[in-house]
Amino acid sequence: MKLTLWTYEGPPHVGAMRVATGMKGLHYVLHAPQGDTYADLLFTMIERRDHRPPVTYTTFQARDLGGDTATLFKTACQDAVDRFAPEAIIVGASCTAELIQDNPAGLAGSMNLGLPVIPLDLPSYQRKEGFGTDETFLQIVRHLAQPCARTEQITANLIGPTALGFRHRDDITELTRLLAEMGVGVNVVGPMGSRPSDIARLGAAHFNVLMYPEHAESAARWLETNFKQPYTKTVPIGVGATRDFLAEVAKITGLPVKTDTTRLRLPWWTRSVDSTYLTGKRVFIFGDGTHVAAAARIAREEMGFEVAGLGCFNREMARPIRALAKDYGVEALISDDYLEVEATIAALQPEMILGTQMERHIGKRLGIPCAVISAPVHVQDFPARYSPQMGWEGANVIFDTWVHPLVMGLEEHLLHMFRDDFEFHDDAGASHHGGAHKPRDVVAEAAPAAADVAGSMPDAGASLGDSVPVVQPSGQIVWLSDAEAELKKIPFFVRGKARRNTENYAQTKGVTAISVETLYEAKAYYAR
Amino acid sequence: MNAPAPALGCTNTPVLKERGQREVFCGLTGIIWLHRKMQDAFFLVVGSRTCAHLLQSAAGVMIFAEPRFGTAILEEKDLAGLADAQTELDREVDRLLSRRPDIRQLFLVGSCPSEVIKLDLHRAAERMSVKHAPHVRVLNYSGSGIETTFTQGEDACLASMVPTLSATAEKELLLVGALPDVVEDQAMGLLAALGITKVRCLPARRSADTLAIGPNTVFALLQPFLGDTHAALTRRGARHIPAPFPFGAEGTTLWLQAIATEFGVDPALFAKVTAAPRARAEKAIAASAQTLSGKSIFFFPDSQLEIPLARFLTRECGMTAVEVGTPFLHRDLLSPDLALLAHGPTISEGQDVDKQLTRARAARADLTVCGLGLANPLEAEGMATKWAIELVFTPVHFYEQAGDLAALFARPLRRRALLAPLAPRIEAAE
Secondary structure, X not given: OEEEOOOOOOOHHHHHHHHHHHOOOEXXXXXXXXHHHHHHHHHHHHOOEOOOOOEEEOOOOHHHHOOXXXXXXXXXXXXXXXXXXXXXXXXXXXXXXXXXXXXXXXXXXXXXXXXXXXXXXXXXXXXXXXXXXXXXXXXHHHHHOOOOOOXXXXXXXXXXXXXXXXOHHHHHHHHHHHHHHHOOEEEEEEOOOOOHHHHHOHHHOOEEEEOOHHHXXXXXXXXXXXXXXXXXXXXXXXXXXXXXXXXXXXXXXXXXXXXXXXXXXXXXHHHOHHHHHHOOOEEEEEEOHHHHHHHHHHHHHHOOOEEEEEEEOOHHHHHHHHHHHHHOOOOEEEOOOHHHHHHHHHHHOOOEEEEOHHHHHHHHHHOOOEXXXXXXXXXXXXXXXXXXXXXXHHHHHHHHHHHOOOOOHHHHHHHHHOOOOOOOOOOOOOOOOHHHOOOOOOOOOOHHHHHOOOOOOOOOOOOOOOOOOOOOOOOOOEEOHHHHHHHHHOOHHHHHHHHHHHHHHHHHHOOOEEOHHHHHHHHHHHOO | OOOOOOOOEOOXXXXXXXXXXXXXXXXXXXXXXXXXXXXXXXEEEEEOHHHHHHHHHHOOOOOOOOOOEEEEEOOHHHHHOHHHHHXXXXXXXXXXXXXXXXXXXXXXXXXXXXXXXXXXXXXXXXXHHHHHOOOOEEEEEEOOOOOOEOOHHHHHHHHHHHHHOEXXXXXXXXXXXXXXXXXXXXHHXXXXXXXXXXXXXXXXXXXXXXXXXXXXXXXXXXXXXXXXXXXXXXXXXXXXXXXXXXXXXXXXXXXXXXXXXXXXXXHHHHHHHHHHHHHHHHHHHHHHHHHHOOOEEEEOOOOXXXXXXXXXXXXXXXXXXXXXXXXXXXXXXXXXXXXXXXXXXXXXXXEOHHHHHHHHHHHOOOEEEEOHHHHHHXXXXXXXXXXXXXXXXXXXXXXXXXXXXXXXXXXXXXXXXXXXXXXXXXXXXX
């Protein structure tokens, strides 16, 4: 038994729903009590879907338990087939139904429904949502994919995108374009957008593009073994990764790399002098393994950040993420406990977080800016505009997304110069985070004018800095009052770093009382 | 206003009882408002990852530093042996209470999996109460989806508290149901103005606010879904004051009137106290009634508030009810509302969601009240919808909120009118 206050991943049957909802012509008959229908709103509200997820819940109640829940399941199956006329159904149990052991697979299999019945075995008390997507897609592919002749043109399947994915919708468009420029067509995209009859012809492609290993690596391996289709190992998020991906496609297909980079702006944007302030920003990266690995490379090689720490919530990706962390000289945090993530961030005091919506909240509490790079998704992660993560346009989107929460270069200098100005005081926050602006009430008659500076993002970056205590009695180290006052003069967005560096320095030197001298000795010591 | 009760109310209308797939939350969802109301309580669901995911999804983005609810997630090894699960639960509770000394009441909340494996939470609660007394009181109830639907979770929670209340012989009024503090204060203010001052609320805001009950206690329900709590209070000798529920100017007046009659309040005083807020409420309702008047409405079952709300919308806002669905029809509590609801609409109890969708599509009411899983799909079909869940998360009771309640229903219609130039081409997710 484990106490959980919030969870990055849902149960595995929600993963199966993500696959089913992404597809068309497939129906999911889920043996489950009434409350499990909550999962529908994830799709209709967060993703703004205009159809109910194709799921029938058997809705058994306590009074059914002594009786015949098996018949209830069979009736629900028959009704679903009659009403929705799917090409195939997947059947399974949610956590409660797993306990009553009705064997949905056997029941549905015995019914002669006249369509493919794909049983799912998703152990609810051991695994989570990510396993559910991967396993469900694997079973669909195993049951439906047929051997077939390769297409005349060189084509690829794009596999991995699901409903409720982080920018999956737009990644498909971007990848399709990248492949088209190379002369490679797209055979099937799945699960998102495909029908069972499309899955049947997966074998016609020359290779598979594994977009998100979380959701389709098992299927990619199965197709490699059974249909001799190689699959791409690089996830094309970021400029370097996209180049590597294209090189990988060239190697698989024997085609030369052809790509139009006129739309790629990240390299110049990051080299332009205004971006100098990005140099060495310490970032903490957390999310699903795929997006974290991609973000780490972009952070170091394409933005000039320093990766202060990284980790992922999905245990399935623990091994590659640990290896990656080693390469970056940091410790990997593999955890689905957000309190542990919060404690790690608080200890590392990064200047920026690249994380999930949960890390965005953590950042708000700790006064650290955050850009969202990964699921679990939030309604904000489904923008109306085209906003991929993959390919050249994805790189542009990432540049903008990551820079937005930061205090900009010139603004940093202004804050330094005018830090005693009523508009630039500690609690003011970045000016483009309008709603957070809180004028200091020292000059009563001047303050009201500044109070009108209100923007459109009331939830962003609220009270930057005010949760960083000026005196931090960490361990036995004490800040003397003059050092404390001096620390307060340092602008809020670097104060956390200065405090942490000074304390580390004091600790290594065996200093227990930090004076102004200690502060500046530490500054000199850490000067780059 | 206060049109005479219809000659033919819905008291004897045959009820369409349905059994099939339901599109509603389970009783665990009540934790989202109960934990805000009871400020020193922690709700520990003993369940699965699904329960945890439901709670955070229903709570939306409301993630606090450390919420006062959580899930003890059952794992494979807990399912193997039950003795083990009790020990594991003890360990998790010890850990939780030592980290959160501010917690004075702990609710162990049963879920579908814990009910199916027959994990005895009552025994666990008794054991823990002894261990952690007097600092923490431990209670248990079931919010499982195999036994409770949405708001029934609050009913189960409040009912679990009734046996623990101390005894009194005083004549007191008990208000039952978790309302936002500001609304509760308004109710207390109105009752005080009527000279009724010995009033307590269940649930209390903090466990230290002692509640007592006895044969001279009379109680009024604030919510229509409190059937089990009603029964538990009656078993303790308390007496219910039947009344329509306090939604809208009429509902609030009739609810207050029933209490005033019980306490022998002078009619002149009653008229004096209620006149001004009632006039304000009527004026506020009138603003939205312009939009709602003459429009039809279809209720999917959700919170059990449907029948009182249909009464409010038809009698005070001029709407016509096509179907009023409720997960569970509690006639004992709802007869005053049913009698006021004009004959006409289908009254349905339970759900078979696909059949009901067919009826809703055929009816094409001007406004369809439904859960979040159905709202966008129906909007995409061109039907205006109102999210039912907002009705339990928003202050809607009593005079000062009557206008807000009407506005909640008017807003989707006003919004459609504003956006008319963009219709009918609606782009939704693929």
